[in-house]
Each structure stands twice: as structure tokens, then as C-alpha cells.
Amino acid sequence: MFLPAVRRTLLQAIPTMIGIVLLSFFFLHMMPGDAVDALAGISGSASKETMEAMREAYGLNAPLPVQLLRYFGNVLTLNFGQSINYSSPVFNLIVERLPSTLILMLTAFVIALTTGILVGWVMAVFAGRWPDRMLTSISLLFYSAPNFWVGLMIIVLFSAKLQLLPAGGSETIGVTLEGWHWLVDRLQHLVLPACSLAAFFVAIYARLTRASMLEVLRQDYMRTAAAKGLHPLLLQFRHGLRNALIPVTTVAGLHLGNMLSGAVVVETVFNWPGVGRLTMSSLAARDVNVLLGILLMSSVIVIVTNLIIDWLVMWLDPRISA
Known part of the structure; x- marks a missing residue:
């Protein structure tokens, strides 16, 4: 199959x-x-x-x-x-920087997909009421704001004002940490850049989930399942949200290439040592070999992602494999 x-x-x-x-x-x-x-x-x-x-x-x-x-x-x-x-x-340069970029991208991808789906589900359930209008306004703000502006505002709020999280880098410099303390330190440095990269895609997935969920809720099989007395949460998640996720999953796979390009800006703002910063420095130095290697690597990542998305879509809707 x-x-x-x-x-x-x-x-x-x-x-x-x-x-x-x-x-x-x-x-x-x-x-x-x-x-x-x-x-x-x-x-x-x-x-x-x-x-x-x-x-x-x-x-x-x-x-x-x-x-x-x-x-x-x-x-x-x-x-x-x-x-x-x-x-x-x-090859050595890309392999050295690639894990940091993949960690940033995958974390942002998980945040964007889970948050976007949950927000879109809430917007669909409360369609036309104040939760829907409020979340729609927030989604439009994240959709229209550029990544670098969102990143700078996050740094100002959570690092400069509240002093909760570090403003940049991937780990604390000059400190030797091991075990649990090392992991916590890396996660603290990861939160802000990952949220900054995910903000734009949260807005897209939320709007798409809302539209798809509203369309599914109008289907005849949903009314039939409701007439059988199924609990509303079971009806919405098992029968509604699963079918509504098919277009969201497909678009999410296509957006991974955009997320890789967005990582260039986010890594520059947050001083994240990944492929994005390597791209900017190589572009300024006219280092064509490095730029071509990064483009090839990006192509491979997008192709592998499309394979995974094809499998997920067929798992969500087995009719597609036919």
C-alpha cells in the first residue's frame, strides 16, 4: 500500500x-x-x-x-x-550544524501543529461566539507579523522584562552542566526560538482546522452519530477531528520547507547555532559550495517529509490508498 x-x-x-x-x-x-x-x-x-x-x-x-x-x-x-x-x-559543516536546526524545526513543528489543531477545534466548536472571535484575532496577528518581529517581542517580554528565559544561544556559555541540569538548560534556550518559529504556522493550522472542522460537522454521518447518542467529545474527536485533520496534515508537510527558510531568520535573531546562521554567513562570504550543499540537504528533508505525510494521510483515511 x-x-x-x-x-x-x-x-x-x-x-x-x-x-x-x-x-x-x-x-x-x-x-x-x-x-x-x-x-x-x-x-x-x-x-x-x-x-x-x-x-x-x-x-x-x-x-x-x-x-x-x-x-x-x-x-x-x-x-x-x-x-x-x-x-x-x-559535508562536515552541514552535519555539524544540522542537528541544532532539526531540533528547532521539529520542536516548532510539534508546537505549531498541536496548538493550531487545538485552537482550531475550539474556534469551530464556538463558531460565531466570543472565543472564536478572540482566537481569530490572535491568529490574524500571528499570521501577519513577521518572524523577526515576533522573535524580538518574545525576547523583550520573556527575557528582558520577566527574565524567565535566556535571550539567545543554545546553551549557557562558560558553565559545565551534566545530566538533568544540561537538559533543562538546553530546553530553556529552545523555548523562545521554537515558539517564534511556530507562531506563523499556528495561525495557519488553526484557521485551516476551523474551516475543515466546520465542514465535517455538517456531514450526514455526523448527524447520524449524534442521533445515536454518542458523547459530544467522542463525536468531535473520533469522528470529526480525525477527518478534519486530512487537509491539515497535507498542508503541514508542504510547510516544512517554509519552516526551514523561516529558521534562517529565527536563528539569526536568537543566535542559534544551526544551518540558518551558516546560510547567512555563507551568503555574505559568497561561499557557493556551502549554499549548494544546504539547498540539497533541504531538498532531501522535504522529500522525506512528503513520504511521511503520504503515510499519515493514508492512515487517517484508508480510502486514499485505493
Whole structure:
């Protein structure tokens, strides 16, 4: 049942990833300057001969088609090249930063999905009344506010004013912690950036759950189940919310790529040591190899997520597998 969907997604993923590499490669090389120019600007001075020698060493003076073919050949062997800015293999850089970003994304994803579904369910149950209107206004605020503004306001409120949580970083610097104290410290640093990243998606899932739930509640089988005397909570959760979650689950999978791009802003605001900050620093340094490696990694994450979402949708509604 699930294997055909896996094969179909994998077959679609191959041309998609090739297209992503091609477009990203040419668009990134359209930027003015290169990594050698960025390094020369940081150092303050560099002779023309030195810069040409560096371009020759890193292969930056070769024609673009030659660089592209060379890059494709390296990717097939899982060699993403060398970072000029960090003087380290790109694969090692991404693997080192990826766990922090995945923890941030998955935490924000769980917060957004659970909170959005619960808020949307409350909005649907109290449709047209004051809880619905109040939660709708809050959802519109989170939907319209940019991530960096939400992050800054969260820092001002919970860190500067209330002094409940740290303002940035992933752990307390200069302190050696172990066991439970280490875990609590990491969780305290995770709360604010995860909530900031999840705020926009909470609004989307809440509105979508509300609309889907209201549509399900109008179906004939819901009225039949109510006429049989089922408890309202059992009716809403077992028969209503499960069917209402199908569009929410599908959209949530599609939004994971957006969440990865939003992590770039959130990691910069909260000084979170993940792939987002690596992207910003590599973009400023014109480090094309690192940027291409991050784009490939993002593509793989989105493809794997789509596979998981396909399985969840078929589990929620077995008719889809037919």
C-alpha cells in the first residue's frame, strides 16, 4: 500500500533535485563577486596575483559548465566540495550544524501543529461566539507579523522584562552542566526560538482546522452519530477531528520547507547555532559550495517529509490508498 507511494515520490524526486541544483548553481553564480573577493575584503588587502592563485586553487576561474559538471561528479560521490570561508569540507559543516536546526524545526513543528489543531477545534466548536472571535484575532496577528518581529517581542517580554528565559544561544556559555541540569538548560534556550518559529504556522493550522472542522460537522454521518447518542467529545474527536485533520496534515508537510527558510531568520535573531546562521554567513562570504550543499540537504528533508505525510494521510483515511 505504501510502497507504490514511496517509489512514485522517489522517481519524482530525482529530476526535482537535478533542477534545484541547476537553478541554484546558475543563480548563485550570478551574484557579483565570489568567495575570493569576500576574503580579500575581510583581510583588507590582497594582490591581484594572490587572488588569481586562490581562484586557480579552488577552481573558480574555470568556465561555468566545467564547474557544474565537476560539482555534479562530486555530488555523486557525496563530496560537496570545500568551504572557502571555513576551510573545511562542506559535508562536515552541514552535519555539524544540522542537528541544532532539526531540533528547532521539529520542536516548532510539534508546537505549531498541536496548538493550531487545538485552537482550531475550539474556534469551530464556538463558531460565531466570543472565543472564536478572540482566537481569530490572535491568529490574524500571528499570521501577519513577521518572524523577526515576533522573535524580538518574545525576547523583550520573556527575557528582558520577566527574565524567565535566556535571550539567545543554545546553551549557557562558560558553565559545565551534566545530566538533568544540561537538559533543562538546553530546553530553556529552545523555548523562545521554537515558539517564534511556530507562531506563523499556528495561525495557519488553526484557521485551516476551523474551516475543515466546520465542514465535517455538517456531514450526514455526523448527524447520524449524534442521533445515536454518542458523547459530544467522542463525536468531535473520533469522528470529526480525525477527518478534519486530512487537509491539515497535507498542508503541514508542504510547510516544512517554509519552516526551514523561516529558521534562517529565527536563528539569526536568537543566535542559534544551526544551518540558518551558516546560510547567512555563507551568503555574505559568497561561499557557493556551502549554499549548494544546504539547498540539497533541504531538498532531501522535504522529500522525506512528503513520504511521511503520504503515510499519515493514508492512515487517517484508508480510502486514499485505493
